[in-house]
Amino acid sequence: MAAVFVLLAATLLYQLASHPDSLTLSLGPRFARTLYWTTVQATISTALSILVGTLLAWALSYRTRFAGRGVYIALLSSAMVLPTLVIALGIVTVLGRSGWINEALQWLEFSPFEPFIFGLSGIVLAHVYFNASYVARTLLGRFESIPVEQRKLTRSLGLNAWQRFKMIELPSVSGTLPGVSITIFLLCFTSFSIVLMLGGSPKYNTLEVSIYEAIKLDFDLGRALGLALTQLSICAVLIILASRLRKDNRLISAPTANRYQLKDPVMLTGIQYIVIVLFGLIFLLPLTAVVIDGMSASFIKLAGDKNFLLALSTSLVIALLSTVLVLFSSVLIAIAYATLATQQRLANNRISQPLLKLLRFSSTLYLAVPSLVLGLGFFLLARGVGGAQILWAVIALLTSNVLMVLPFAIAALAPAMVKCANRYDKLAFSLGLKRWNRWRLIESSLVKPELIYIASLAFCLSLGDLGVIALFGNQDFITLPWLLFQKMGSYRTDEAAGIALIMLAITLAVFLLLPRLFAGKLIKTEKAHHAKA
Amino acid sequence: MLRLENVRFRYSGSDTTYDFSMQVAAGEITCISGRSGSGKSTLLDLIAGFLKPVDGSLTWRDINFTQLPPDKRPVTTVFQQHNLFEHRDAIDNVVVGINPKIPKKGRDAELAESVLASVGLQDFIHTRVNLLSGGQQQRVAIARAILRDSGVILLDEPFSALDQQTRADMLHLVRTLATEKARAVIMVTHDLRDCEAIADSHYEIEHGQLHKRVV
Structure with missing residues (x-):
């Protein structure tokens, strides 16, 4: 990964040297405006996402028993893999000029509202949709890990909801919030497909969209280069800041069983349910819109469309290849991570700590190298080195997908591998188990749930991403998100709705059902073992 | 009884x-x-x-x-663990037992100080409780139980x-x-x-x- 990063950075710098005026040109008033709006939308989106996500996680941590809670939380988890274009389409269907809400208002004989989904408010709304769910899912785990004794203690001391929040809930997430905030800021700062679709005017372009326009519309490589390097520098600084802000949290124990749903005043309980229901509605409406619109699409017509079949097969193959590559690289990195972090191995070695830091940093590289910048690097490499365009496109897409998933994959796998090492290292060393046998006999079965999660995450994110493909997509190389974007651009709404539904169905099926299917199989195997014993 | x-x-x-x-x-x-x-x-x-x-x-x-x-x-309960708010000092953890606003001065704060002294923690009144030993932490919890009356x-x-x-x-x-x-x-x-x-x-x-x- 570091090699890829160095290669791309070298390419960009080399090209910059060949276009010495590009940076000066790109740093004009137009650039300042782009940077200003990118920062403004990312700041507002981050603040609102944190606020809404924290409120939702807080409400869910108190309401531990209601029908459908499991499904609700599973859907929140799936928000991070839902294809952004599909959700943007759903938001337009609900809130557009002739969207559901306006139709309902007209039906009720109220005057329809002016649509606000194109421009800053639309961008912020879509960002909050995705990121508040991510914040809620992350913080809910923290809130649920607050020791039950602490919850009992605050009750017996008679602390009110705000005092409880200050005394136990806020401290439990204080180590997580800065890192999560910077991650969300970076995701919004480098947002591409949402801004492309809901931006409404070039005024709200992010640096990422400006890079795309500089390459695809203006074919101004110098400007694209200047923008890319500026974005790269800003993101790298934020990533370093994020890694410094990451803290361990002491006030955390294993998640407690839902044995206690301690009684709260009726008004507080009411507020918590209102938050849960309101967010649930906001979350479900665009999804429902995609399903209902998609149902009316002509799938027979789609099945006969060569472009659709090519896009579907390309997307599935790319997603599968990306999944295999992500699994392979995340396992290797997690093994290295465990080796450097475990007491019995190299944890006390002088060079292990800097190496561990480097490993942590490299695993968050994607956030510093957004897909369009990565795509630009490959685009320039392809021009410089030559060779078949389609080959470069595949390499660019796979690299982008792997780098996109790795931060999340390593965040899930590395702690599990460290835990495994702490538990079985002494035994493995005493039995003389070498690397392959150790993986085969111990680690592979213990980290299976994490591997299944990573596989489904990699598949879904790779399937739905509209990043690099926006630069490389053409008649011969086309994926589902790219085809959907083209159909939406040419107002072929019926076909777009059909494609959106198919993407949504594949994503939800893989992300929600696959882990359950494997989990069920694991439980059955364990039961069979027990029965045999 | x-x-x-x-x-x-x-x-x-x-x-x-x-x-x-x-x-x-x-x-x-x-x-x-x-x-x-x-x-x-x-x-x-x-x-x-x-x-x-x-x-x-x-x-x-x-x-x-x-x-x-x-x-x-x-009733006041002292648990095996997690009795205290680890990011706060000893006096805050005691005074919260009678005043959730956690005053830094006044009668409640003085009472908390004297109770902490009565369990032998007069030198640790303003120490963050996660820096105290296990025994000292339990003393803080007991001090709060005493203060709650x-x-x-x-x-x-x-x-x-x-x-x-x-x-x-x-x-x-x-x-x-x-x-x-x-x-x-x-x-x-x-x-x-x-x-x-x-x-x-x-x-x-x-x-x-x-x-x-x-x-």
């Missing part, structure tokens, strides 16, 4: 029905023992108000508190993680608290030596019921 009269409880989906009856006089220490899962924590949760009995009554000095919420009961103190295996000497010191502190402040203390423990050391009476939980044992 704390009285439990046929306090019944059953977890949903469980076959076991708990039925607790006992009494503890002010100034008396009662130990509760029993196997893991026998219902020791359930008993404390019922007295503290974290679980609601389906039947029976709980009274302290002849006043029924069965229907009161946890913070309105004459609740008639009933519940100790849920509070000293099991402490070394022998610190444990003996803490048991002595509990004895003093019960006798001098006339508190009814119920202490759950796995270690019968603790019972022998300070208990006035001893109950064992078996099949969801309390059985009196000879101390």
Whole structure:
């Protein structure tokens, strides 16, 4: 990964040297405006996402028993893999000029509202949709890990909801919030497909969209280069800041069983349910819109469309290849991570700590190298080195997908591998188990749930991403998100709705059902073992 | 006198029905023992108000508190762990027991300081509690229990993680608290030596019921 990063950075710098005026040109008033709006939308989106996500996680941590809670939380988890274009389409269907809400208002004989989904408010709304769910899912785990004794203690001391929040809930997430905030800021700062679709005017372009326009519309490589390097520098600084802000949290124990749903005043309980229901509605409406619109699409017509079949097969193959590559690289990195972090191995070695830091940093590289910048690097490499365009496109897409998933994959796998090492290292060393046998006999079965999660995450994110493909997509190389974007651009709404539904169905099926299917199989195997014993 | 009269409880989906009856006089220490899962924590949760009995009554000095919420009961609990807010200093953790606004000055703060001094922590009043030893942390929790002035103190295996000497010191502190402040203390423990050391009476939980044992 570091090699890829160095290669791309070298390419960009080399090209910059060949276009010495590009940076000066790109740093004009137009650039300042782009940077200003990118920062403004990312700041507002981050603040609102944190606020809404924290409120939702807080409400869910108190309401531990209601029908459908499991499904609700599973859907929140799936928000991070839902294809952004599909959700943007759903938001337009609900809130557009002739969207559901306006139709309902007209039906009720109220005057329809002016649509606000194109421009800053639309961008912020879509960002909050995705990121508040991510914040809620992350913080809910923290809130649920607050020791039950602490919850009992605050009750017996008679602390009110705000005092409880200050005394136990806020401290439990204080180590997580800065890192999560910077991650969300970076995701919004480098947002591409949402801004492309809901931006409404070039005024709200992010640096990422400006890079795309500089390459695809203006074919101004110098400007694209200047923008890319500026974005790269800003993101790298934020990533370093994020890694410094990451803290361990002491006030955390294993998640407690839902044995206690301690009684709260009726008004507080009411507020918590209102938050849960309101967010649930906001979350479900665009999804429902995609399903209902998609149902009316002509799938027979789609099945006969060569472009659709090519896009579907390309997307599935790319997603599968990306999944295999992500699994392979995340396992290797997690093994290295465990080796450097475990007491019995190299944890006390002088060079292990800097190496561990480097490993942590490299695993968050994607956030510093957004897909369009990565795509630009490959685009320039392809021009410089030559060779078949389609080959470069595949390499660019796979690299982008792997780098996109790795931060999340390593965040899930590395702690599990460290835990495994702490538990079985002494035994493995005493039995003389070498690397392959150790993986085969111990680690592979213990980290299976994490591997299944990573596989489904990699598949879904790779399937739905509209990043690099926006630069490389053409008649011969086309994926589902790219085809959907083209159909939406040419107002072929019926076909777009059909494609959106198919993407949504594949994503939800893989992300929600696959882990359950494997989990069920694991439980059955364990039961069979027990029965045999 | 704390009285439990046929306090019944059953977890949903469980076959076991708990039925607790006992009494503890002010100034008396009662130990509760029993196997893991026998219902020791359930008993404390019922007295503290974290679980609601389906039947029976709980009274302290002849006043029924069965229907009161946890913070309105004459009860203070000291848990085995997580008794303190780790990001706060010792005095904050004590004063919160009587004033959730955690004043830094005034009568409440002065009271908290004097109670901390009475348990030997006068040099650690403004120390963050996560920097204190296990024994000192439990002293802070007990200081809060003293300050709260609740008639009933519940100790849920509070000293099991402490070394022998610190444990003996803490048991002595509990004895003093019960006798001098006339508190009814119920202490759950796995270690019968603790019972022998300070208990006035001893109950064992078996099949969801309390059985009196000879101390």
